Structures are given as C-alpha cells and as structure tokens.
Amino acid sequence: MAKITLAGVRHSYGSTRDDRADWALQHLDETWEDGGAYALLGPSGCGKTTLLNIVSGLLRPTEGRVLFDDRDVTDQPPDQRHIAQVFQFPVIYDTMTVHDNLAFPLRNRGVDETRVKARVREIADMLELTDMLGRRARGLTADGKQKISLGRGLVREDVNIVMFDEPLTVIDPHLKWQLRSKLKELHQRVGLTMVYVTHDQTEALTFAEQVMVMNEGQVVQIGTPVDLFECPQHTFVGHFIGSPGMNVLPCTLEGGKAVVEGHAIPIANPVTSAAGRLEIGVRPEFIDLADRGAETGVPVEILKVSDAGRYRVVHTCLNGFVIKALVSEGVEIPADGARLALAPEKTRLYADGWLVPDGGTP
Amino acid sequence: MRRLSPLVPALYILFVMLPIYWLLNMSFKTTNEILGDFTLWPREFTLENYITIFSDPTWYMGYVNSLAYVTINTVISVTAALPAAYAFSRYRFLGDKHLFFWLLTNRMAPVAVFALPFFQLYSAVGLFDTHLAVALAHTLFNIPLAVWILEGFMSGVPRQLDETAYVDGYSFPHFFVRIFLPTIAAGIGVACFFCFMFSWVELLLAKTLTAVEAKPIAATMTRTASSSGYELGLLAAAGTLTIVPGAFVIYFVRNYIAKGFALGRV
Amino acid sequence: MNKTVNHKAWFLVLPVLVLVAFNAFIPLMTVVNYSVQETFGDNTFFWAGLIWFEDVLHSERFHAALVRQLTFTFTILAIEIPLGVVIALTMPKRGIWVPVCLVTMALPLLIPWNVVGAIWNIFALPEIGLLGQVLNGLGIDYNFTRQPGAAWFTLIAMDVWHWTSLVVLLAYAGLVSIPDAFYQAAKIDGASTWAIFRHIQLPKMKRVLTIAVLLRFMDSFNIYTEPFVLTGGGPGNSTTLLSIDLVKLALGQFDLGPAAAMSLIYFLIILALSWIFYTLMMRDEER
Numbered sequence: 079m080a081k082i083t084l085a086g087v088r089h090s091y092g093s094t095r096d097d098r099a100d101w102a103l104q105h106l107d108e109t110w111e112d113g114g115a116y117a118l119l120g121p122s123g124c125g126k127t128t129l130l131n132i133v134s135g136l137l138r139p140t141e142g143r144v145l146f147d148d149r150d151v152t153d154q155p156p157d158q159r160h161i162a163q164v165f166q167f168p169v170i171y172d173t174m175t176v177h178d179n180l181a182f183p184l185r186n187r188g189v190d191e192t193r194v195k196a197r198v199r200e201i202a203d204m205l206e207l208t209d210m211l212g213r214r215a216r217g218l219t220a221d222g223k224q225k226i227s228l229g230r231g232l233v234r235e236d237v238n239i240v241m242f243d244e245p246l247t248v249i250d251p252h253l254k255w256q257l258r259s260k261l262k263e264l265h266q267r268v269g270l271t272m273v274y275v276t277h278d279q280t281e282a283l284t285f286a287e288q289v290m291v292m293n294e295g296q297v298v299q300i301g302t303p304v305d306l307f308e309c310p311q312h313t314f315v316g317h318f319i320g321s322p323g324m325n326v327l328p329c330t331l332e333g334g335k336a337v338v339e340g341h342a343i344p345i346a347n348p349v350t351s352a353a354g355r356l357e358i359g360v361r362p363e364f365i366d367l368a369d370r371g372a373e374t375g376v377p378v379e380i381l382k383v384s385d386a387g388r389y390r391v392v393h394t395c396l397n398g399f400v401i402k403a404l405v406s407e408g409v410e411i412p413a414d415g416a417r418l419a420l421a422p423e424k425t426r427l428y429a430d431g432w433l434v435p436d437g438g439t440p
Numbered sequence: 441m442r443r444l445s446p447l448v449p450a451l452y453i454l455f456v457m458l459p460i461y462w463l464l465n466m467s468f469k470t471t472n473e474i475l476g477d478f479t480l481w482p483r484e485f486t487l488e489n490y491i492t493i494f495s496d497p498t499w500y501m502g503y504v505n506s507l508a509y510v511t512i513n514t515v516i517s518v519t520a521a522l523p524a525a526y527a528f529s530r531y532r533f534l535g536d537k538h539l540f541f542w543l544l545t546n547r548m549a550p551v552a553v554f555a556l557p558f559f560q561l562y563s564a565v566g567l568f569d570t571h572l573a574v575a576l577a578h579t580l581f582n583i584p585l586a587v588w589i590l591e592g593f594m595s596g597v598p599r600q601l602d603e604t605a606y607v608d609g610y611s612f613p614h615f616f617v618r619i620f621l622p623t624i625a626a627g628i629g630v631a632c633f634f635c636f637m638f639s640w641v642e643l644l645l646a647k648t649l650t651a652v653e654a655k656p657i658a659a660t661m662t663r664t665a666s667s668s669g670y671e672l673g674l675l676a677a678a679g680t681l682t683i684v685p686g687a688f689v690i691y692f693v694r695n696y697i698a699k700g701f702a703l704g705r706v
Numbered sequence: 707m708n709k710t711v712n713h714k715a716w717f718l719v720l721p722v723l724v725l726v727a728f729n730a731f732i733p734l735m736t737v738v739n740y741s742v743q744e745t746f747g748d749n750t751f752f753w754a755g756l757i758w759f760e761d762v763l764h765s766e767r768f769h770a771a772l773v774r775q776l777t778f779t780f781t782i783l784a785i786e787i788p789l790g791v792v793i794a795l796t797m798p799k800r801g802i803w804v805p806v807c808l809v810t811m812a813l814p815l816l817i818p819w820n821v822v823g824a825i826w827n828i829f830a831l832p833e834i835g836l837l838g839q840v841l842n843g844l845g846i847d848y849n850f851t852r853q854p855g856a857a858w859f860t861l862i863a864m865d866v867w868h869w870t871s872l873v874v875l876l877a878y879a880g881l882v883s884i885p886d887a888f889y890q891a892a893k894i895d896g897a898s899t900w901a902i903f904r905h906i907q908l909p910k911m912k913r914v915l916t917i918a919v920l921l922r923f924m925d926s927f928n929i930y931t932e933p934f935v936l937t938g939g940g941p942g943n944s945t946t947l948l949s950i951d952l953v954k955l956a957l958g959q960f961d962l963g964p965a966a967a968m969s970l971i972y973f974l975i976i977l978a979l980s981w982i983f984y985t986l987m988m989r990d991e992e993r
Contacts, residue, residue, distance in 0.1 A: 136890050157896040169891040171905045182905075186896040230895060448796040452789075452870070453810050459829040459867065460813065462836045466828060478839055520721040527718035532709040539719065541984060546730045548976045550928040550969070552949040556956055557733030580729040583722055643820045643931050658818040672828060679821045686816025687809075694805045 080147040080238040082110040087142035089128055102128045104296040115265050117286035118275045125295040126275045130241050135159045146238055162231020162240045166247045168223030170215040177211040180229045201233045220248045221257055239271040279319050291315050313431045316359050322391060324359045325401050331356055336427055339397045341376045344422040349438035354429040364424035365403035368417045375417030383411055466676035474672050489677035502657030512575035514635040517582040525590035543584040555648045562649050573649045582635045593627025626696055633693050657682055740966035758967035768968060771951040778947055779926045782865045786922060790873025794881055811871040823935025826864040854944035857937050861945055864936060876918045880911035920983050927976050948972055
C-alpha cells in the first residue's frame with residue numbers, strides 16, 4: 079500500500095515535441111492518497127491509459143518523476159513496483175487452471191508453496207472463484223476471466239496499487255453491475271489504493287471517491303462526484319458528466335452579470351472583469367420553467383419535449399441557441415412559449431472554457 | 441542475451457542468401473571461368489547467358505508456359521474453393537468432416553505415386569501437353585489448401601453479416617459476390633499466393649504432362665543440363681530468372697504475409 | 707461454433723468435389739488396378755492378388771528406403787521446427803526490418819524445386835561450389851557425390867534452407883497475433899522470459915505450429931525433385947528416399963505392379979500418421 083505521487087509528469091510518444099498536440103500527457107502534478115479509490119474519466123484518446131501505463135511502469139515518462147511513498151520509482155520496471163493491473167480484455171494463461179493462474183505471480187517470486195495455496199484460497203473465496211479452482215481458465219466466461227485477472231493482482235501481499243483499465247468493456251450488461259459492486263466491496267475490504275480508468279461516467283461516479291476528469295492530455299478537474307456535478311471547473315466537465323450535459327451559452331459581462339442575447343442573468347461567481355471567450359454554464363437540473371406571462375426570466379420558444387422516465391427534458395430555443403431544462407412529471411409545460419429561470423447560485427461564468435475565479439481575471 | 445538476439449535472424453538471412461548469391465554469381469560468369477578458377481565474384485562479367493535465354497524461344501517460351509498454367513491453376517483453384525469453403529465454414533451437412541479430411545488427404549498424396557496414372561489419364565482425355573492439363577493436375581493439391589485457408593478466413597467473419605444481408609433482401613449469389621467476397625479479400629489474396637507458390641514450384645507433374653507445347657521452364661532446365669553437358673552458366677541464369685516471379689509476388693504481399701500465414705484464425 | 711444443418715450445402719462443395727475426384731479418384735483407381743495385376747510387358751494383365759503387397763512388405767529394399775525416409779523426415783522436423791520458432795521469437799516485431807526479414811526469408815519457398823536442387827548442387831560441389839571449397843579449405847574432406855555422410859549432410863542442409871522459412875512465417879504469424887496486454891500482464895506478474903514463452907507464446911503458437919508440423923511432415927515424405935536433382939539418390943542408394951525409389955521402380959524398371967503396391971502402402975502410412983495429427987488438432991480446437 080502506498081501513496082502515489084506524480085511530479086511534473088509529461089509524456090510524448092513521438093520524437094517531435096514542439097507542438098502541444100505532440101504531447102499525449104500535457105503536464106501532471108498529482109497525489110493519490112494511500113487507500114483511496116480514484117477514477118480516471120475521459121473520452122478515448124484523452125491520455126488516461128498513457129497515465130496508467132506510466133504509473134505501472136510499462137511506459138517511462140518523457141519528463142517528470144513517479145513516487146511511491148516518496149520513493150522514486152520512475153526507472154523501475156513493472157515487476158519491481160508491486161502493482162497490479164486489470165486490462166480491458168481479460169488476460170489469462172490459457173493452459174493453466176484457475177488455481178495455477180492465481181498462483182502464477184507468487185510462484186514467479188519464489189513464494190513457499192504452502193503459503194501460495196493458502197493465499198490463493200483466500201483470494202478465490204473473496205472473488206467467489208473457489209468452486210472453479212480446478213477448472214481450466216480458458217473455459218470461463220468473460221467476467222470469470224476478469225476476476226482471475228484481478229485475483230492475480232490481489233494475491234500478492236505487497237501490492238501498492240491496483241489499476242483497472244476499462245475492465246468492464248467485454249462484460250455482459252447485467253453482470254457489469256454485479257462486478258462493479260464487487261469491486262467497490264473489495265476496495266472497502268482490502269483497503270488498497272485503486273485507480274479505475276473508464277470513459278463511462280456511471281462506472282466512475284459509482285466506484286470512486288475522487289474522480290479525475292481528463293481531456294486532451296490534461297486533467298481538467300479532480301473532485302468528488304458531487305463536486306463534478308454541482309461545480310464543474312471546465313465546460314468540458316459540464317458536458318461530459320450528467321445527462322443531458324450542462325447548457326453552455328456565449329455571453330458578455332456587464333456590471334457583474336452575464337448578458338445573453340440582451341438578457342441580464344445573475345451568476346454565482348462574483349466577477350468584475352474577465353478576458354477571453356466568455357460563456358455561462360448551467361445544468362438543466364437548475365432551470366425552472368414558467369409560462370409566458372411570468373414577470374422574470376428569459377423568454378424562449380419550445381422546440382420539443384422528450385420523456386426520460388421520472389422527468390422530462392424540454393428543449394427550448396433562444397435566438398437559435400438551444401437550452402435544455404428538466405421538468406418533473408406532472409408539471410404543466412406551456413405549448414407556445416415560456417420563460418426560463420436560471421438558478422443564480424448554480425449559474426457560472428466560464429472564460430475560454432475554464433471557470434472564472436472569484437474576482438475575475440484582469 | 442537480449443543484445444545478441446538480432447544476430448539469430450541476421451545469421452539465418454545470411455544462410456538463406458548465400459546459395460542464392462552463388463547462383464547469381466555463376467550466372468554472370470563464362471563457362472571457362474566457372475570451370476577454370478574458383479572466384480568469389482565474376483572476373484569476366486558477362487550477360488551472355490541471359491542473352492541466350494532471351495533470344496532462344498525454347499528457353500523463353502518455358503517461362504511463358506509456366507506462367508500460363510500457374511495463372512490458370514490459381515484462378516480455377518480459388519474460384520472452386522470459395523463456395524466450398526463457405527459451405528464448410530457456415531453449414532453442417534452430411535459427411536462434412538469426412539469430406540474435409542478427404543480433401544486434405546489429397547494434399548498428402550505423394551505426387552510421385554500419381555505421375556504415371558496422370559500421364560495416362562490426361563492422354564486419354566486428349567489434354568496431354570496443354571497448359572490446362574498441368575493447371576488441372578495441380579488443383580489436386582491446391583484446391584484442398586485453398587479451401588483450408590479460405591475456411592479459416594471465413595470463420596473469422598461473424599455470421600451476423602450473412603443474416604443481416606438476407607434480412608436486407610439480398611439473394612445468396614448477390615450477397616456472396618457483392619458483400620462477402622470483399623470482406624475476405626485478404627484471405628483470397630493469401631489463397632492466391634499459396635496456389636501460385638505451389639503451382640510454380642512443382643515440377644514432377646508439370647514435366648510428366650507436357651512434351652513440347654506446354655513445357656515448363658524448370659523442365660527445359662533439366663533437359664539442357666543433361667543433354668548439352670556442363671553449361672552451368674546458362675543453367676544458373678535460367679535458375680536466377682525462375683526466382684524473379686516469386687520475388688515479385690512476395691514483394692506485393694509483404695504486408696499480408698504475417699497475418700496471412702495465421703490462416704485467418706489463431 | 708453453432709453451424710446450421712443444411713444438406714444443400716453439398717451443391718456448394720460440388721465443383722471442388724468434381725475437380726478433386728477427377729484428379730484423385732481415377733489415378734488412385736489406376737494404381738490400385740496395377741497393384742493387383744501382373745504384366746509381361748505386352749499390355750496384357752493377369753490377376754495377381756495381393757502378391758505385390760506381400761513382396762513389397764518383405765522387401766529389404768523397401769525397408770531400407772522407409773528407414774531412410776523416416777530418418778530424413780524426423781531429422782528435418784527436429785531441426786526446422788525449433789529453429790523456426792527461435793528465429794520467429796528473435797525477429798523484430800515492428801519497424802522497417804520486418805518486411806525485409808519476411809521477404810528475404812520467404813524467397814526459398816518460391817523457387818521451383820528442381821532449381822533448389824540445382825542451386826545446392828552448384829553451391830556444394832567440391833570443385834566450383836562455395837560450400838565445397840570452404841569446407842575443403844578448412845581441411846575437411848567433403849564431396850557429396852562420393853561420400854554418403856556428406857550427401858546426407860548436404861541434403862539436410864538443403865531442406866533446412868528450403869523450408870525453415872515456412873515454420874518461421876507460421877510461428878511469426880502466431881506471435882504477432884498476441885495482444886500487448888498479455889506481455890504487460892506477464893511483466894507485472896514477474897514472469898521470466900522462459901515463463902512468457904512457456905505460458906503465453908507457445909500456447910498461442912500451438913495451432914500454427916501444428917499446421918507447420920503437419921505440412922512439413924507430409925511434404926518431406928513426398929520429397930522427390932530436390933534430392934533427385936542434388937544427389938540422384940546416391941552415392942549408391944544412400945539418399946534414395948521413398949519417392950525416388952518408387953519412381954526408379956515404376957519408370958526406370960517398369961515394374962508397375964510392385965511400384966503400385968509400394969505407392970499404396972506408402973500412401974497409407976502418410977494417411978495414417980496425418981490422420982493422427984489431424985484428429986489431435988481438431989479435438990484440441992473443439993475443447
């Protein structure tokens with residue numbers, strides 16, 4: 079078990095490093111606390127697998143250091159780092175039984191055979207693999223194989239960190255949920271540092287205490303699932319997390335209020351001035367719908383209403399900009415037009431995509 | 441250990457190239473030099489041997505004949521093998537496994553065993569000394585191989601593709617030609633490569649089934665070697681020229697070799 | 707795999723069936739026909755029963771050829787299969803050297819078989835060949851046209867030269883199909899190079915290696931042209947393998963009956979051994 083520190087880590091696969099686009103990982107300073115459950119969330123190609131491979135030692139970062147408990151491991155190969163990794167596609171040793179698969183990492187390290195037996199049994203119990211120990215691993219289903227991959231990591235007692243690289247990709251939908259809760263339970267039981275890489279927000283938000291959202295080779299926000307939802311630090315986070323994603327509208331800033339298409343809208347961050355491309359962001363959950371006759375609010379056309387179960391998504395239109403609002407069941411939706419009330423404490427100003435800090439930028 | 445490992449393929453390539461170099465070396469020497477001195481490269485460089493081959497029809501027609509029957513054989517083998525391979529990869533039918541093994545046994549048949557009966561068979565049907573005779577005879581071992589290779593590639597294509605096409609209203613022939621064949625294009629390429637290869641290198645049947653009109657280059661070589669004594673330079677030049685078509689073919693398929701040899705499924 | 711039962715699929719197999727039956731069935735019947743008859747050279751045939759089969763099975767000449775054949779086949783398998791695997795393992799997996807290696811290695815496979823014999827003839831001849839000159843220069847008395855030992859050495863070297871590439875290409879194709887994650891997982895599990903070979907690479911190469919063994923086995927049993935051009939079966943009978951012996955018998959001495967009987971026995975041996983390989987392979991695949 080260990081605390082993992084990434085100090086000034088950057089990585090580039092190519093030989094040219096002039097352009098921003100040459101870097102698969104832009105720049106990273108991060109600490110993962112001992113025993114934490116982290117998720118790396120981002121779209122394909124955002125650099126999350128690169129980051130994972132740097133931590134596991136399969137890749138050496140172009141710049142920066144990797145520390146395990148303040149011990150520099152940047153130049154250590156994977157087998158000396160005491161890490162475990164579960165890959166996207168199950169990796170099992172076809173010719174061996176389930177038992178031998180689980181015993182493999184221990185035997186490679188010359189662990190005494192009686193100890194191996196005891197340890198394999200313990201892990202198999204934990205993963206509910208006990209009655210399959212004698213079977214050939216290649217005959218198992220995909221979720222069984224993924225459990226073996228995970229078991230090979232857990233079986234070692236010196237493991238610093240367990241990493242999951244989109245481990246549920248090949249699992250049947252109805253088993254995904256089961257395996258996910260199993261992982262969560264395991265984390266609480268063994269107390270290991272775990273990092274979970276995925277592009278699926280549900281998986282990330284249910285598994286992790288802390289979620290790192292990545293985009294284009296950089297971390298855009300780290301926080302609890304609630305933070306990410308309520309206070310996105312970047313419009314990308316707003317879009318990527320939540321369904322439907324955050325509404326983002328171009329605006330100008332006048333006297334501490336955002337002005338969208340001529341309508342002044344109060345915002346949560348106290349800002350006097352801001353530079354760059356300005357936008358406001360507000361989640362559909364924080365927009366109220368009132369009918370045309372209301373005193374306040376932004377007047378909009380209603381385009382369509384789609385039903386999403388317990389609530390409905392109202393697509394409205396303000397001079398060509400689409401704004402979505404969530405409306406609970408039973409609330410009347412006016413047919414011709416409406417006024418939108420944006421919750422002031424949840425509406426924020428963004429400059430060039432980033433949340434404008436209190437006081438604003440000069 | 442790690443640093444020495446590139447040495448293994450390098451040494452092997454050296455081993456592969458040395459005899460070929462020696463052949464090339466001889467083809468540019470005069471008969472005098474070959475028999476007179478032992479030289480590592482030609483002292484009196486000559487193109488005489490190649491000029492002889494390209495100006496004498498009994499020589500160059502050998503190449504034309506060989507290429508002709510190899511091409512015909514490749515076309516026949518792959519065309520016939522395609523529907524059969526599809527049947528083996530998609531359907532279970534009466535005797536399918538036995539049939540598949542029976543096909544493979546023909547790949548095992550010692551060609552020497554068949555030389556004489558082949559001669560009699562093709563004489564009887566009046567095909568003796570034609571390109572078609574050799575092309576048909578070579579299907580004996582090329583069709584089983586083509587079926588085997590194509591079946592491997594086709595099994596790699598999910599059945600959903602077929603089913604979707606039928607749901608979309610395609611007839612079987614239409615689906616097969618317009619959708620299925622393009623999907624397994626790589627497999628067809630590999631099958632063609634193997635058919636070309638085994639037809640091009642085979643000599644015993646080709647020689648048995650031809651006399652003058654369709655005589656393959658390889659047969660021309662053996663007769664020259666025995667009849668006019670020690671014309672080693674000429675023999676070497678002819679041999680060098682037989683390597684050229686093969687080298688061309690390999691060059692074109694070089695990017696598929698690794699995948700193709702996996703025969704579609706590993 | 708769940709295939710649908712469809713007996714109409716026979717129609718799809720029909721063209722193949724007709725072509726192969728024409729080429730295989732009729733000649734095979736002709737051979738069977740000869741094997742049970744006696745002729746005195748004037749195109750009249752008499753029923754001879756199984757006498758030729760008994761003759762061949764008891765003939766020392768056949769035994770000797772069979773022993774030579776088995777020695778040859780197992781020697782080349784013992785060299786070519788491990789050598790091919792080692793070369794495939796050490797070959798580069800990406801980069802510009804990959805096509806260079808593949809193309810040069812595949813070259814011997816596309817040379818007509820008699821040319822292969824011719825190449826090795828002029829390469830190994832003691833007076834004019836590079837190999838012959840070098841060996842004799844090193845003080846080794848080497849002349850494959852006169853010494854049985856040297857003839858065998860040359861024959862084996864020629865076959866290794868000719869066919870190891872096939873094993874390399876098959877093994878290499880098996881290797882490159884292994885996803886990187888397997889190597890990464892093995893690294894993390896602390897597996898040694900040997901363990902990676904034993905538990906990842908070898909199992910993944912198993913299918914292609916079975917094909918390699920099967921092909922090399924069948925083809926080496928059928929080998930005719932290359933040794934015929936290289937040594938003509940000599941010196942004496944020392945490199946007379948089964949096919950060469952058979953052709954000598956059938957075309958040289960025109961003993962059609964014994965030659966046909968020998969052909970069939972020879973064919974049955976290959977068939978039996980190949981069938982064992984084939985069933986082992988298929989059983990493994992279905993499990």
